[in-house]
Amino acid sequence: MKLRKASLALATGLALSLTLTACGGGSGSDDGKITIGIKFDQPGVGLKTADGEYTGFDVDVATYVAKELGYDAKNIEWKQAPSANRETLIRNGDVKFVAASYTINDKRKAEVDFAGPYFLAHQDLLVRADDDAGIKKVEDLNSKKLCSVTGSTSAQNVKDKLAPKADLQPFGGYSECLTGLENKAVDALTTDDSILAGYAAQKEHQGKFKLVGLKMSDEPYGIGLKKGDKELRDKINKALEKMKKDGSWDKFVKKNFGAANYAYEPAPEITETS
Structure with a gap:
């Protein structure tokens, strides 16, 4: 009888462990929550306001993507991602992904992967x-x-x-x-x-x-994620495509930049697929 009880307890514990593991979600996510890196000091792009709210185009894009990944907005934990720290946050698993006026370039792609781009700045x-x-x-x-x-x-x-x-x-x-x-x-x-x-x-x-309206450089903004995570990249790219098709991308741009009469570029073609 004692042996049967011990076996039952072991099986129950194993099942509970597997359930918790399945809910964890991996790097940057835990217990149904997801951590996303953004800028805290760029109005219109990524800003933490004085009353603790988070606003900006990148915030809206990241919230949309998170929803497509299965996370409600209330379960997003925003983490400040200064330019110099973005790769480190991704590598260490401190965030699931980064959406922080993050220009895709070869130097950064040597350290992290990107989805997108979702915006072309100059x-x-x-x-x-x-x-x-x-x-x-x-x-x-x-x-x-x-x-x-x-x-x-x-x-x-x-x-x-x-x-x-x-x-x-x-x-x-x-x-x-x-x-x-x-x-x-x-x-x-x-x-x-x-x-x-x-x-x-x-x-x-x-x-x-x-x-002034000059185009002195091309700055394709991408979503940065851990190198080699093809599954997550593909899911984010799918979310970005949906965001463009259902009109959300245009809505986010007008909401955050409209008052500046900003002649922005159309939503760019997604190129980060391999």
Whole structure:
């Protein structure tokens, strides 16, 4: 009798263990929850607001994808994914995936895999709405004051390759650049047009700034995931295709960037399939 009871207890324990394992979901997910990496400081793209809400195009895209993977919005745990930490978060399994203005390039693909792209951004310039500095093309930045966010390569790329006489003005962050632009301490700010549009669309900034509309680079945003996870990549790509077809992609773009009159590109073709 004791032996039968012990065998029954062992079988019950094994069944419970298998059930818990099945519910776990693997890297970045546990007990029906999923952890997703986003930016916390990019209005219109990925922002954690003062009241603890998460907003932006990447947030909407990631929420849609998570739902297609079987996770309700209430079960998403958002994790800050600064540019320098994205690959580490993915490799360590701290997140299931990253959607954080994450440009697909060969250097990053050596460390992680991507799904997508789901958006095509370009490096652009933000100027004052009245364009009193007369900046119509990148060469017009020569002798003009260009905001350079500490640690950013965008402004340096302009100076090195496109407008060598541009006067770089270092600031601690984009918000400081916007204040400098409004106060005429600088004449332009440069980074991805999606990020610039997000700032310009903020309620406190509406009508003050505009994008010049240059395309100084191509920045295809992808969803980063652990290298070799073909199953997850294929599922995310399927979700992204559905998002485009059912109109959600357009809705998300207009919701987050519409106030900036941003001439965005159509949803790009998905290329990260192998």
